[in-house]
Amino acid sequence: MSLGRTHEIHKRRFGRNLGVGLILVGFIAIIFGLTVVKVTRGDYEPVRASVSESN
Amino acid sequence: MTDASIQQAGFDGEAQFGDYFALLKPRVMTLVVFTALVGLLAAPGAVHPFVAFCAILFIAVGGGASGALNMWWDADIDAVMTRTRRRPIPSGRVTGDEALAIGLFLSGFSVVFLGLATNWVAGGLLAFTIFFYVAIYTMWLKRWTPQNIVIGGAAGAFPPMIGWAAATGGISVESVLMFCLTFMWTPPHFWALALFMRKDYDHAGVPMLTVTHGRRSTRNHILVYTLLLAALAIATAFTSVGGPIYLVVALVLNVLFVKGAVDIWRRDEDASEADNFKAEKAFFKLSLLYLFAHFGAILIEAALTRLGFAGLGLGVWA
Numbered sequence: 001m002s003l004g005r006t007h008e009i010h011k012r013r014f015g016r017n018l019g020v021g022l023i024l025v026g027f028i029a030i031i032f033g034l035t036v037v038k039v040t041r042g043d044y045e046p047v048r049a050s051v052s053e054s055n
Numbered sequence: 056m057t058d059a060s061i062q063q064a065g066f067d068g069e070a071q072f073g074d075y076f077a078l079l080k081p082r083v084m085t086l087v088v089f090t091a092l093v094g095l096l097a098a099p100g101a102v103h104p105f106v107a108f109c110a111i112l113f114i115a116v117g118g119g120a121s122g123a124l125n126m127w128w129d130a131d132i133d134a135v136m137t138r139t140r141r142r143p144i145p146s147g148r149v150t151g152d153e154a155l156a157i158g159l160f161l162s163g164f165s166v167v168f169l170g171l172a173t174n175w176v177a178g179g180l181l182a183f184t185i186f187f188y189v190a191i192y193t194m195w196l197k198r199w200t201p202q203n204i205v206i207g208g209a210a211g212a213f214p215p216m217i218g219w220a221a222a223t224g225g226i227s228v229e230s231v232l233m234f235c236l237t238f239m240w241t242p243p244h245f246w247a248l249a250l251f252m253r254k255d256y257d258h259a260g261v262p263m264l265t266v267t268h269g270r271r272s273t274r275n276h277i278l279v280y281t282l283l284l285a286a287l288a289i290a291t292a293f294t295s296v297g298g299p300i301y302l303v304v305a306l307v308l309n310v311l312f313v314k315g316a317v318d319i320w321r322r323d324e325d326a327s328e329a330d331n332f333k334a335e336k337a338f339f340k341l342s343l344l345y346l347f348a349h350f351g352a353i354l355i356e357a358a359l360t361r362l363g364f365a366g367l368g369l370g371v372w373a
Contacts, residue, residue, distance in 0.1 A: 012069065019072030030112070033105050034172055041103065 070153075074143040078126055078154050079119025079161075086346070087118035087214045093350040094218030094233055097296055097357035102173075102222045109172045110221040114214055117165035117181045121188040121210070123158035127151050128193050136255040158189075173221040180220050184213040198260075201267040208241030209234075215350070229296045236291060236349060239284040243277045243316065244342040250274075250319070251332035251339070274320045277338075281316035285309040288349060298356035305352070308345050315341055 010017075038044060091114045095107055102110070126133065126144050134145035143149035162185050170178025192207030200206075212234045219230035249256055249265045250273060256263040264273045288309055292302035315338040322334060 015072045016070075016075075019075075030109055034109055037103050037105050 070143065070148045074148045075153075075157065077143050078123040078149060078157060079116075080122030080125075081119075083122060083211075084115050084118055086211070088115045089347065090233070090237060090350050091115075091214035091218035091221075093354045093357075094215030094230060095222050096218075097215075097229070097233075097353050098219045098222035100222055106172055107222075110169060110177065110218070113165045113169035113172060114181060114217050114221075116161050117169065117185055118214065120158050120161035120165055121185045123154050123161065124185075124189045125193045127154040127158060128189070129197070130154075132259045132261060135258050136252075138252055138255055169217075169221070174224045176224050176226070177217050177221040180213060180217045184210055184217065187213070199262065201262050201264045203262065204245045204264075205242050208238050208245075211241060212237035229294065232287075232291050232294055232296060233350070233353070235287055236284075237346065239280065239287055240342065240346050242280045243284065244339065244346075246273050246277050246280075247319065247335050247339040247342065250327070250335045270324060274322070278316045278320040281313055285313050291349075296353050296356065298359065300359070301349070301352040301356050304348050308341075308348055311341060312338075312345055 088111055092111050095102060095110060126142055129139075130144040130151055133139035133142050139145065144151055144154055162182075166178050166182045166185070169181050188207070188210035192203065192210055196203040196207050215233035215237070216226060216230045219233070220226060246264060249263045250270065253265055253270070256266055264276060268276075288305045289302070291297050292299075292305050297305075315334065318334045319338055327333075327335060
């Protein structure tokens with residue numbers, strides 16, 4: 001038996017599903033934003049000084 | 056019994072998103088968010104606005120996680136207290152296992168991401184705060200000693216230190232002062248609540264001061280702690296997080312707060328019951344304004360300092 005698109009569970013759990021969906025979208029936005037900030041700020045620059053010294 | 060009736064029985068009272076959110080104690084979270092924000096903004100140095108936003112969000116999530124774990128452990132107490140019996144677990148909308156899983160997941164999530172977003176001093180402080188609130192206060196002190204509120208209040212006092220650490224990567228005198236402000240404020244705040252919610256704690260068997268040492272002793276304790284708090288709060292005005300605006304706010308509010316504590320101290324039970332604990336309820340409401348106004352004043356002083364108005368020309372703060 002297939003789960004119809006209009007199954008009762010979709011209505012009943014709409015609020016929960018919407019909440020979880022929004023949290024996931026927010027989580028992605030936060031990770032993306034933090035990555036942009038940290039990369040543009042140079043937090044994750046490779047340690048070049050030691051490389052050039054060894055050369 | 057048909058399938059439909061079985062389903063109907065199971066679906067009644069099914070948890071909605073708001074019930075899971077309620078596990079995080081959103082009202083307590085506002086205090087955590089505000090004091091952490093003040094700690095972060097009052098700290099020297101600049102934090103990227105997005106990193107600051109994330110730091111406050113992760114601190115709030117960590118505070119919420121400890122709230123969920125508190126509700127998981129205290130479900131038996133919550134069920135018999137009028138103030139808490141409509142919470143998600145005692146009302147049957149959320150199971151204890153769900154609260155435990157959410158609390159543990161969000162604890163780990165918030166600590167790791169605060170550490171990654173800012174630094175591991177802040178992450179470590181948040182982890183310690185969650186541990187202190189759940190293990191030390193909820194599991195141990197709350198059911199064991201009438202000093203539960205005094206020592207356990209430390210958990211609620213850590214957020215400004217975490218905010219400060221998120222900005223600076225360390226701990227300083229200023230952040231400890233902000234910790235002390237909330238730490239000293241917590242006992243009179245909760246003892247006033249215990250005075251007018253007295254039957255709740257009696258029924259739950261929680262060893263609040265009102266239950267173990269009596270209500271006269273609780274009134275004495277409120278006065279003593281309020282006087283100590285007032286001295287600390289006013290002295291903070293003469294430190295680097297204080298200033299003239301903070302001093303004015305602190306003087307006004309502490310005069311009102313001490314007056315409220317004296318009113319409570321001078322009353323007996325007959326007088327309190329005659330007007331349905333009017334003075335105790337007024338003191339409790341004032342205590343909420345008290346903390347927000349003090350941290351608000353610290354925030355204003357920090358903003359003025361950043362704008363170049365430090366001390367407003369008064370020698371003490373120059």
